Amino acid sequence: MKASAFAYARATSVANVLELLSAYGERAKVLSGGQSLLPAMNLRLIAPELVVDIGELGELRGIAVKGSVITIGALTRHADLLKSSEIAAHAPLLKDAVAHVAHPAIRNRGTIGGSLAQADPASELPACMLTLGATIVVCGPGGERRIAAREFFSGIYETALTPQDLLVAVELPVTPRTSTHFFHEFARRHGDYAIVGLAAQAVVTDGRFADLRLGFFAVGDRPLLAMSASRLVGVSITPAVLSEACTALDAELDPPEDQQATSAMRRHLAKVLLTRCVSSLLARPDLCAGASA
Amino acid sequence: MTGAVAISLSVNGERVDASVLPRLNLVDFLREHLKLTGTHIGCEHGVCGACTVRVNGDIVRSCLLLAVQTHNASVETIEGLSDNGEIADLQSAFRERNALQCGFCTPGMLMAAQDLLKQSRSPDREQIREHLSGNYCRCTGYQAIVDAIETTARARTGRLP
Numbered sequence: 001m002k003a004s005a006f007a008y009a010r011a012t013s014v015a016n017v018l019e020l021l022s023a024y025g026e027r028a029k030v031l032s033g034g035q036s037l038l039p040a041m042n043l044r045l046i047a048p049e050l051v052v053d054i055g056e057l058g059e060l061r062g063i064a065v066k067g068s069v070i071t072i073g074a075l076t077r078h079a080d081l082l083k084s085s086e087i088a089a090h091a092p093l094l095k096d097a098v099a100h101v102a103h104p105a106i107r108n109r110g111t112i113g114g115s116l117a118q119a120d121p122a123s124e125l126p127a128c129m130l131t132l133g134a135t136i137v138v139c140g141p142g143g144e145r146r147i148a149a150r151e152f153f154s155g156i157y158e159t160a161l162t163p164q165d166l167l168v169a170v171e172l173p174v175t176p177r178t179s180t181h182f183f184h185e186f187a188r189r190h191g192d193y194a195i196v197g198l199a200a201q202a203v204v205t206d207g208r209f210a211d212l213r214l215g216f217f218a219v220g221d222r223p224l225l226a227m228s229a230s231r232l233v234g235v236s237i238t239p240a241v242l243s244e245a246c247t248a249l250d251a252e253l254d255p256p257e258d259q260q261a262t263s264a265m266r267r268h269l270a271k272v273l274l275t276r277c278v279s280s281l282l283a284r285p286d287l288c289a290g291a292s293a
Numbered sequence: 294m295t296g297a298v299a300i301s302l303s304v305n306g307e308r309v310d311a312s313v314l315p316r317l318n319l320v321d322f323l324r325e326h327l328k329l330t331g332t333h334i335g336c337e338h339g340v341c342g343a344c345t346v347r348v349n350g351d352i353v354r355s356c357l358l359l360a361v362q363t364h365n366a367s368v369e370t371i372e373g374l375s376d377n378g379e380i381a382d383l384q385s386a387f388r389e390r391n392a393l394q395c396g397f398c399t400p401g402m403l404m405a406a407q408d409l410l411k412q413s414r415s416p417d418r419e420q421i422r423e424h425l426s427g428n429y430c431r432c433t434g435y436q437a438i439v440d441a442i443e444t445t446a447r448a449r450t451g452r453l454p
Contacts, residue, residue: 001337008298008315008361031362038357039338042318051315055362079351103427104408106339108351109358190426 003041007050014059014139017052017166022141024050026163031055032075032114035106060113060168065090070172074113078102081112090174091132093181093201097124100183103191113167116152119159119222121256122193124185126153127223131199131215134172140165153222179203182277185217186269188260194218195261198273202281209233214277219270220254228252232278242278242287246271300364304329305373313360320344322360323370331371331400335429342428345401346370352408371400380407382448386441394432401428406442414450418443 011017021028029048031037032055040046054060060075063086070090072081081087081098088095101107101115101124115125116136129136129149136152138145141164152160161167175181185197196218203211212233214226228248235241255266279288297312304327313322318337323329323346335343337356344355347369374380380403386392393399402425409416409424416424421439430438 002318002321003316005314005316008359010361010364031359034357034359034362035339035354038318038359042337042356051359053359053362103342104424105342105345105352105354105405105427106357109353190423 001042001044003038004044004047006041006048008053009050010053010056012056014057014166014168017054017057018139018141018164020050020052021164021166028052028163030117030166032117033077033110034114035102035110036114036118036120054166063087065174068174070174072112072170072172074167074169075111076113078107078110078112078115079104082107091172092175093132093183093199094125094128094172096181096183097128097199100124100185100187100191100194100197106191112170116170117159117161117167119153119155119157120193121156121220121222122197122218124194124197124199124217127197127215127217128199129170129172129215130223130225131201131213132172132175133213134170136160136167137169137171138165139168144168146171150225156221158222175201176203179211180281182280184273184276186273193260196255196266196269196273198270198277200277200281204281207282208236209281212281214274216253216270216273218255219266220256224252226252226274237278237282237284237287239287242275245278246274249274298361298364300361302363302365303367305369305376311360315359315361317360318356319346319348319358319360319363319368320355322363323355323368329370329372331375333397333400335397340427340429341398342401342405342425343398345404345428347374347404347408352404371403374403374407383407383410383441383445386445386448387438390437390441390444392433392437392441398428398430398432402430402438406438406445410442410446410449415446415452416442 027049031051031053060073062073063084064071065086078098078101134149136147147160182200185194187194199215201213212229214229216224228245231245255263257263299312301310323332333343335341339354339357345352346355348366405428421442
């Protein structure tokens with residue numbers, strides 16, 4: 001299908017965007033890469049009165065590392081993240097994750113700001129933001145706000161953004177060199193939305209986790225930073241400890257049932273991912289015995 | 294703001310000036326306004342890859358791009374790549390290996406394949422499959438398409454099959 005008719009404004013500045021959003025509120029939609037917005041419009045799931053195209057706002061594009069903070073402009077494309085030497089060096093988890101975001105032609109248009117504002121619970125980047133402890137930078141009528149990722153995602157396609165807000169950037173702490181990561185997702189076809197996925201970052205010292213952050217996606221109405229990770233920190237990991245952590249994880253999940261998988265299948269796969277993640281990060285193949293997908 | 298918008302862009306190296314409604318997708322602009330029907334329309338929501346074209350050198354879905362967004366851009370379609378000979382060897386390999394049957398996906402497949410071969414001189418079969426993961430083919434089962442791309446990559450780097 002084709003989108004219904006709408007008015008179009010090519011924004012000239014962030015102030016111009018805010019002005020338009022302030023006037024139109026929920027009747028306007030911000031067009032960034034358009035890889036989620038345009039399918040929804042073509043399917044007539046949404047029909048905004050005004051589309052505000054921010055594609056020409058060069059100031060919202062780019063990756064900068066300053067001290068211990070990486071700032072990524074909202075218009076930075078997935079393809080840019082994938083090719084960036086700064087991301088590879090300072091946020092390698094994000095690089096691994098982006099390789100799983102859709103397909104090359106989509107990654108050439110889709111942007112990080114668009115993906116986070118869309119907040120699809122099955123998409124990779126929101127979970128990475130939780131794992132990496134990102135701050136989302138938002139401009140609104142009252143000025144700039146900085147929102148911690150864990151406060152940002154509030155439900156299926158729901159965030160802390162109001163209809164008058166524009167997501168302008170993301171800030172990530174530089175990943176310490178002593179840190180390691182794990183990223184994996186199960187999908188029917190490479191690049192499709194995940195059935196279940198895990199973005200993890202850890203510090204391993206003497207065979208134990210000194211820190212472990214587990215960002216699961218497609219396991220509920222929003223990405224989940226699993227509290228059960230704490231059961232694995234500072235202790236010697238045995239199959240029994242891991243099994244207890246899996247049980248604790250299960251209690252945190254509220255997976256949806258859809259045409260891709262049942263809720264029970266998602267619960268099973270989340271535990272498989274946790275087991276594989278721990279086994280991989282600790283280089284302990286013995287822990288993985290029996291964890292089949 | 295509600296009416297047609299003036300755009301100026303380059304399509305296959307030729308300057309095009311037009312006035313388009315905001316809701317017009319690039320693929321419909323190419324097919325209906327410019328009569329460049331080599332770019333196909335499949336799913337219209339970014340899943341099938343049949344409408345793949347190049348914008349400013351990058352492959353994109355032309356069903357997920359508004360014509361108004363291509364103002365000042367350089368668009369290349371299958372007609373452009375075909376006429377200038379850029380993919381003559383790839384097209385020939387597709388033909389020889391029977392890498393198409395109905396041909397509906399072929400323009401998009403060729404755009405995606407050429408994009409890969411520009412970035413990677415000797416991709417393995419897994420990399421080829423990954424790069425084509427966003428392009429559906431319902432006839433061939435993909436084996437012949439992967440074969441044709443692999444053969445072209447080998448020939449371009451002077452390696453014999």
